[in-house]
Amino acid sequence: MVSEGKTRGKGSGVSGLKTNADIFAAFFRIGILGFGGGPSSIPLFHREAVKKYKWMTDDEFGDTLALGNTMPGPIATKMAGYIGYRVNGITGSLVALLASVVPTVLLMILLLGMLQQFKDLEWVNNMSAAVVPVVGVMLAVMTWDFLKKSGESLGWKRAVVLTIVFAILLEVLHIHPAVLIIGILVIVLLPFKKRGGTT
Amino acid sequence: MIYWSIFLAFFIPGILGYGGGPASIPLVEKEVVDRYGWMSTQEFGEVLALGNALPGPIATKMAGYIGYMEGGVLGSIVALFASIAPSLLLMLILMATLMKYKNSMQVKNITKLIRPVIAVLLGAMTLQFFLTSTETSGSIQTIVLIAVSYWLLEIRKLHPAFVIILALCYGAFTTFI
Numbered sequence: 001m002v003s004e005g006k007t008r009g010k011g012s013g014v015s016g017l018k019t020n021a022d023i024f025a026a027f028f029r030i031g032i033l034g035f036g037g038g039p040s041s042i043p044l045f046h047r048e049a050v051k052k053y054k055w056m057t058d059d060e061f062g063d064t065l066a067l068g069n070t071m072p073g074p075i076a077t078k079m080a081g082y083i084g085y086r087v088n089g090i091t092g093s094l095v096a097l098l099a100s101v102v103p104t105v106l107l108m109i110l111l112l113g114m115l116q117q118f119k120d121l122e123w124v125n126n127m128s129a130a131v132v133p134v135v136g137v138m139l140a141v142m143t144w145d146f147l148k149k150s151g152e153s154l155g156w157k158r159a160v161v162l163t164i165v166f167a168i169l170l171e172v173l174h175i176h177p178a179v180l181i182i183g184i185l186v187i188v189l190l191p192f193k194k195r196g197g198t199t
Numbered sequence: 200m201i202y203w204s205i206f207l208a209f210f211i212p213g214i215l216g217y218g219g220g221p222a223s224i225p226l227v228e229k230e231v232v233d234r235y236g237w238m239s240t241q242e243f244g245e246v247l248a249l250g251n252a253l254p255g256p257i258a259t260k261m262a263g264y265i266g267y268m269e270g271g272v273l274g275s276i277v278a279l280f281a282s283i284a285p286s287l288l289l290m291l292i293l294m295a296t297l298m299k300y301k302n303s304m305q306v307k308n309i310t311k312l313i314r315p316v317i318a319v320l321l322g323a324m325t326l327q328f329f330l331t332s333t334e335t336s337g338s339i340q341t342i343v344l345i346a347v348s349y350w351l352l353e354i355r356k357l358h359p360a361f362v363i364i365l366a367l368c369y370g371a372f373t374t375f376i
Contacts, residue, residue: 035359037257039219063298070306073213073286074220076256081287082294093287101279104255105263109275112249112264123374129335130370131248132241133344134362136328137352138251139321142221146318153311163315170319177226180316181215188308 019088020095022053027080027099038076045079055087076100201270202277204235209262209281217313220258223282225320227261237269240331252360258282344369 026048034041042065049055056064068078077097084096118124150159169175208230216223224247231237238246250260259279266278300306332341348366351357 031255033254034256035254037219037221037251039221041256067294067298068290069219069310071286071290072215072217074216074223074256074258074282076220077259077283078287078290081283082290085291093291097283097287100256101259101263101283104253104260105267105275105279107253107255108246108249108260108264109267111253112246115245115249123371126374127367127370128241128245129332130344130366130373131363132244132328132332132335133341134348134366135244135248135251136325136332137345137348138247138359139224139325139328140349141353142224143318143321143325146218146222146314146321150311150314150318153314159315162312163318166316167319167322170316171323177229177316177320178211178215181217181313184312184316185309188305188312 016088016091020091023084023087023092023095024099026053027084027096028103030076030080031100031104034076038074038079041076042079045076045083049083053087055083202274205266205270205274205277206281208235208237209266209278210285213258213282214285216258216317217310218317220256222313222317223258224261225317225324227258227265228324229320231265237265240327241335244328244331248363248366252363340373 030041030044030048034044046061050058050061064079064082068075068082071078077100080096080100081093085093088095115124115128147159147163150163153159154162166180169180170177209227211230212223212226216226228240228243232240232243246261246264250257250264253260259282262278262282263275267275270277329341329345332344336344344366348362351362351365352359
């Protein structure tokens with residue numbers, strides 16, 4: 001089983017089916033066991049792709065993760081889509097995405113649908129009102145996480161100054177975040193292109 | 200057309216959210232609550248709360264559910280496609296080129312510089328949730344709920360799913376006293 005998992009590239013026939021079943025099982029487990037969103041399920045990706053199925057080495061996994069982090073968008077689907085693609089082409093990529101996304105989306109629709117049905121009852125209303133401050137606390141913790149990581153990577157002085165500047169731009173001058181993020185991309189990548197042109 | 204709006208609402212957060220799914224939450228809120236008015240802050244809070252209580256990537260749970268609410272099964276598929284496909288395709292296509300620049304300072308700087316932006320957006324959302332709660336549940340109840348849930352989540356390290364279930368039970372309980 002393990003040696004079969006080592007064969008990369010396009011699987012065909014029975015072994016292709018087996019490969020897809022393995023991919024499905026791996027990413028289904030990651031999706032259904034990972035609480036706290038994509039970033040907190042990274043260790044689960046590592047366990048399945050490197051330790052269990054040996055689809056990639058430790059270094060390759062590290063490279064994929066580093067690369068995924070330099071790109072925008074959810075990390076879990078970038079990892080699933082890429083690892084699935086490496087193991088079994090486009091089919092593998094689709095199987096990995098379906099396995100990691102669909103089960104939890106269905107759960108969401110089912111549970112929230114039930115909540116919506118009883119929305120007019122007072123006690124259901126009170127239930128959702130009581131959850132709002134809890135979500136606030138979770139967001140506050142996430143805010144602090146992002147601030148802490150900024151402080152560690154940029155140095156605290158620069159991080160605090162940048163945060164204040166960005167806060168003024170976003171919340172006082174009401175600049176759309178898309179404009180600000182694109183602005184940062186342009187400022188960061190402009191000198192990069194110039195240097196590329198001279199070589 | 201609704202499907203085009205759904206596509207845009209999730210395409211923009213997907214392509215601008217550096218730092219994984221959680222980084223795109225405030226961007227999704229901006230689109231879904233502020234721009235398209237599909238739901239109120241409190242409703243968005245419910246979706247986020249349940250999303251946090253359930254396993255799996257948060258960005259796709261939000262996209263799949265909100266897409267379903269606005270456009271049925273097809274809406275759900277459009278929202279999922281918009282949040283997954285662009286960044287994944289970029290990664291698959293640019294893999295070879297990106298490998299070369301993986302360690303380049305400029306590329307690393309992007310994530311570093313966008314982090315404080317996300318922090319500001321998340322901070323603003325935090326405030327908004329606390330204010331909404333003060334309006335609906337009153338300031339005393341809000342402060343108690345904040346303090347207790349912070350203690351349970353961060354000091355007792357209780358699983359978010361349990362904390363949310365406790366809050367739901369508390370809310371239902373207050374109706375009858």
